[in-house]
Amino acid sequence: MLKLTGAARKIPRRVAPRDDIGLGAVPLSELLPGTLGMLILKTLTLGAMHGYGIAQHLQQLSQDVLQVEEGSLYPALQRMQLKGWVSSEWGQTPTKRRARYYKLTPLGKKQLVQEVADFDRLLVAIQRIMGTA
Numbered sequence: 001m002l003k004l005t006g007a008a009r010k011i012p013r014r015v016a017p018r019d020d021i022g023l024g025a026v027p028l029s030e031l032l033p034g035t036l037g038m039l040i041l042k043t044l045t046l047g048a049m050h051g052y053g054i055a056q057h058l059q060q061l062s063q064d065v066l067q068v069e070e071g072s073l074y075p076a077l078q079r080m081q082l083k084g085w086v087s088s089e090w091g092q093t094p095t096k097r098r099a100r101y102y103k104l105t106p107l108g109k110k111q112l113v114q115e116v117a118d119f120d121r122l123l124v125a126i127q128r129i130m131g132t133a
Contacts, residue, residue, distance in 0.1 A: 019081055034078050034090075036060060036068065036072060036073075037080060037085075037115065038112065038115035038116065038119055038130060039058055039066070040054055040058075040073075040077065040080065040086075041080070041085065041108055041115060042116075043057050043058060044086060044103065044104040044108070044114070045104060048091075048102065049069070050091070050093060050099035050100060050101050051073055051077060051099070051100065052099070054102070055067075055070075055073055060061075081102075083111075084107045085107055086102045086105060086108050087102070087103050087105050088100045088101060089101055092105070
């Protein structure tokens with residue numbers, strides 16, 4: 001039987017303690033949304049884009065491996081806007097349609113650096129596991 005003492009007792013059951021690579025255990029349901037956020041932030045480093053443009057960019061660069069659906073993209077953009085990572089304003093597309101254009105904020109640039117560092121640590125951890133399998 002494992003007995004937890006001190007701070008370890010206060011850890012919720014769904015979340016594991018931090019490991020030696022510095023990345024806290026992430027529930028599977030949080031992994032993909034976090035990755036989508038990182039990819040959106042990276043895409044917006046190219047400049048302001050509307051949602052469809054972001055989705056198209058990700059799909060094209062990934063050679064159709066990543067297909068972002070509206071049901072995932074727009075809630076992620078809204079969350080990032082609430083956190084101050086992106087800003088938005090209405091504009092006109094090249095086809096003369098009205099669309100909301102999203103732009104990376106300075107806070108979003110800092111967040112992207114953190115997201116990439118966390119993702120890199122996750123990849124290292126996965127590579128360690130796969131190397132021993």
